[in-house]
Amino acid sequence: MLARAKINLYLHVVGRRPDGFHLLDSLVVFAETGDEIEVAPADTLSLTIVGPFAGKLAADDDNLVLRAARGLRDLAGITAGAAITLAKNLPVASGIGGGSADAAATLAALTALWKIAPDRAALDRLALSLGADVPVCLAGRASFMGGIGEEIAPVGALPPAHLLLVNPGIATPTPAVFKARTGGFTAAGRWASPPSDAKALAAALQARGNDLTEAAITVTPAIRDVLAAIARTEHCLLARLSGSGATCFGIYAGAAEAEAARRAILATNPGWWAIAAPIAA
Numbered sequence: 711m712l713a714r715a716k717i718n719l720y721l722h723v724v725g726r727r728p729d730g731f732h733l734l735d736s737l738v739v740f741a742e743t744g745d746e747i748e749v750a751p752a753d754t755l756s757l758t759i760v761g762p763f764a765g766k767l768a769a770d771d772d773n774l775v776l777r778a779a780r781g782l783r784d785l786a787g788i789t790a791g792a793a794i795t796l797a798k799n800l801p802v803a804s805g806i807g808g809g810s811a812d813a814a815a816t817l818a819a820l821t822a823l824w825k826i827a828p829d830r831a832a833l834d835r836l837a838l839s840l841g842a843d844v845p846v847c848l849a850g851r852a853s854f855m856g857g858i859g860e861e862i863a864p865v866g867a868l869p870p871a872h873l874l875l876v877n878p879g880i881a882t883p884t885p886a887v888f889k890a891r892t893g894g895f896t897a898a899g900r901w902a903s904p905p906s907d908a909k910a911l912a913a914a915l916q917a918r919g920n921d922l923t924e925a926a927i928t929v930t931p932a933i934r935d936v937l938a939a940i941a942r943t944e945h946c947l948l949a950r951l952s953g954s955g956a957t958c959f960g961i962y963a964g965a966a967e968a969e970a971a972r973r974a975i976l977a978t979n980p981g982w983w984a985i986a987a988p989i990a991a
């Protein structure tokens with residue numbers, strides 16, 4: 711099962727809860743690329759990690775995949791096991807929700823393997839307890855995200871558009887970025903009807919922003935270089951940070967333009983990670 715990368719096309723910080731968590735308004739979409747979760751019947755729960763970023767992550771009890779599996783088992787009141795394999799294709803702690811997508815894919819795959827039908831509200835509560843981005847990853851489609859991540863509203867059909875994702879290879883922990891944030895709050899940026907094409911989408915996004923950008927650059931200064939490099943690529947309609955970083959994205963009208971931009975970026979920055987993929991329909 712594909713655990714798609716999550717991209718925050720815009721992200722406004724609209725308030726703060728008394729417990730310190732930030733209230734957000736974000737347009738979340740998914741890219742047609744990500745990690746892979748496979749599950750097979752077994753007596754006990756186990757996790758094997760393979761793939762390009764396997765070395766950056768331990769298959770220990772804290773792994774979001776195993777936390778999701780244990781949480782689902784407890785929720786269903788069963789003692790089943792599963793042999794889970796995670797192909798870690800996305801950089802870790804990079805603002806594209808890899809761990810959250812893995813957790814959501816694990817919940818979906820094990821629900822099918824164990825043939826259980828958990829109560830939806832309880833499943834959503836479990837998702838949120840695993841991470842603020844897990845509920846939207848569980849919904850699995852383009853959404854306006856509110857609250858601290860628990861409010862998911864439909865966006866309507868977005869126009870076809872292609873993404874270039876670029877990461878400078880520096881893990882950027884989400885808590886550090888929220889901690890570094892200064893300044894006030896921004897109004898919500900939701901629109902009533904979706905833009906008609908990629909150019910109109912980029913124009914609508916230009917009027918919005920990612921309120922974590924400055925803080926993320928404080929934590930990982932290389933983000934400034936990544937944003938500039940994406941903005942310089944031909945046919946780039948918009949360059950922006952996703953989530954708390956350090957992954958940034960470019961928007962392009964066509965697949966060929968996004969792929970050409972990926973090659974151009976890697977030619978001058980061979981140490982960076984870059985991938986081109988359409989926004990999932």
Ligand SMILES: C[C@](O)(CO)[C@H](O)COP(=O)(O)OP(=O)(O)OC[C@H]1O[C@@H](n2ccc(N)nc2=O)[C@H](O)[C@@H]1O
Binds near residue numbers: 731805858
């Ligand atoms: C920045 C986003 O990626 C936008 O989609 C998410 O809000 C973060 O989602 P996430 O990585 O699943 O975050 P979590 O693991 O739940 O939270 C990590 C830490 O970030 C801070 N945090 C997170 C979400 C939020 N709405 N407000 C916060 O202040 C909290 O200090 C929290 O302890």
Ligand SMILES: Nc1ncnc2c1ncn2[C@@H]1O[C@H](COP(=O)(O)OP(=O)(O)OP(=O)(O)O)[C@@H](O)[C@H]1O
Binds near residue numbers: 767773774806
């Ligand atoms: N399966 C997993 N994949 C990635 N990270 C995991 C996983 N399990 C636990 N983690 C831990 O969770 C933290 C966040 O990782 P993740 O890659 O989800 O961050 P992120 O891309 O910044 O997410 P977000 O965009 O939701 O803030 C890392 O510090 C990592 O050690």
